[in-house]
Amino acid sequence: VAAFWCEQAWLGGEDVADGVVLTVTDGQITSVERDVPAAPAGSTRLDGLTLPGFANTHSHSFHRALRGRTHSAGGTFWTWRDRMYELAATLEPDTFEAVAAAAFAEMVAAGYTVVGEFHYLHHRPGGGSYSDRNELGRRLISAAERAGIRVTLLDTCYLRGGFDEPVNEVQSRFSDGAVERWIDRVAELEASGLCRIGTAVHSVRAVDPQSIRVLADWAGQRDSVVHAHVSEQPQENVACIATHGVTPTELLDAAGALGPRFTAVHATHVTASDIERLAATASRCCICPTTERELADGIGATAAWRNAGVEMCVGSDSHAVIDPFEEARAVELDERLASLQRGTHRPHELLTAATRSGYDSLGWPGGGRLAVGALADFVTVGFDSPRLAGTDRQADPLAAVVFAAAPSDIRHVVVGGAVVVDDGVHRRVDVVAELEQSISAAWAAAR
C-alpha cells in the first residue's frame, strides 16, 4: 500500500480539490480522501495539480524518427507517406524497438501513462515473416515495459495497397496476405501486466469489406477494441465512394465494425450522416490535431461530434510533437479558428477527452480517473515554471493547465502505482540519449 498526498487534484468534471490523499493498492486507487491539509507521514508529496494520466490513443512509435525531417519540404500527405516508407522499408527489430522505447519514454515524461500503438509494421523488409511472426509486436511490448508506460497493442490488419491495388514492396511488410492469417498471428499475442492486445483495421483502403467483417466478428468474440483510420483525407472518401458507393464510415458500419469498442481515428472528413452513425453506435473519435495540422489534413468537426454525443479522445499519431496539453487545447483552439466562436469545449471536457475517454477507447475501463477502483495512473503538473507562475490556483487551474502548460511542467508520473518520473526525471531511461542514439541508428540503416 502506498499513499500520495496531492497539493491539488482534479477529481473529474469541474471538481478541483485541495489536499487529496490517494491510497494505492496493487496498482489501483483504493481510497480518495479530501481536505487533508498536509502530507501524512510516509506519504509521497505531490506539489502542484495532480490529474489522471493522459492517454495517447493513437501512436505509430517509429514515426518519432521522422521528426524534423519531413516538415519543410512542401508536398501533401501522400508525399509525406513516401518519406515515412523510406524509414519503414529498413527498420529491423533492434532499431525498431530502440526507437519505440525512446519515444514511449518521451511520452511518459510528457505525462502520457497509456499509449495505443497502432502497429502495422509486422514482417521482414520486403515481406516474409520473422521466425516469431510477432517479433515486432513483442518488441513494442518490451519497449513499453522498459519505458514504464501502459500499452494497448492495436495489431493492425493491412492487406492491400489501395482499393484496387496490391501491396507494394514496402507495404508487403505490413500485410499478412489474408485476414485469416492475420487472426492466426494476432491470436498468439497475450495480455500481460501493463499490456493489452487490441485490433485495428488500417483503413478501408487497406482492408476489403469482407475481411473487415471477419475481423470485427473475431474482435467481438474476444471483446477486443477495434480502431481504424477513417476519412483522414478527402481522397479516401472519393475513392471509397467510387469503388463501393458508400463513405468509409458507412462501409465500416455495414461490415459490423462500429460500436462501443470502436474508435474512428482522425474522422476529419466524415459527413453529417457519418457522425450520426458514429453517435448511434456509441463509437468514439480520436483526433490527432498536431499531426493533422502537420499533414494538412484539415480541422476535425469537433463541435458537430460533441453536439451529436460522440465521445472524443486524442493521440499524437506521427509524433510531430509529443505534448498532451497541445493536443487537448488544439481541439478547442482549432475549433475557434474554424467557427469564429470561443468556448465550444470547456477545459475539463478537453482534459476528459485526453484522459478518461482515451483509457476507455483503449480497453482500460476505469483508467483515466482519480477515483476508488481506478487504475493508479496519474501525473502532477507543477506551477513553478515561467508558463504557469502567477496562476490563480483557486479560480480556474484547469484552464491554466490546458491552455498554457507544456510537457516540461510534468513533475511526477505514476503508472500502476509505481513512480516512473520523479521531479521531471525518468527514473529508468535517459530519454534524450536514447532518442539521439536510436534515431541516428534507424536512419543510418535507411541510407
Ligand SMILES: [Zn+2]
Ligand atoms: Zn495513424
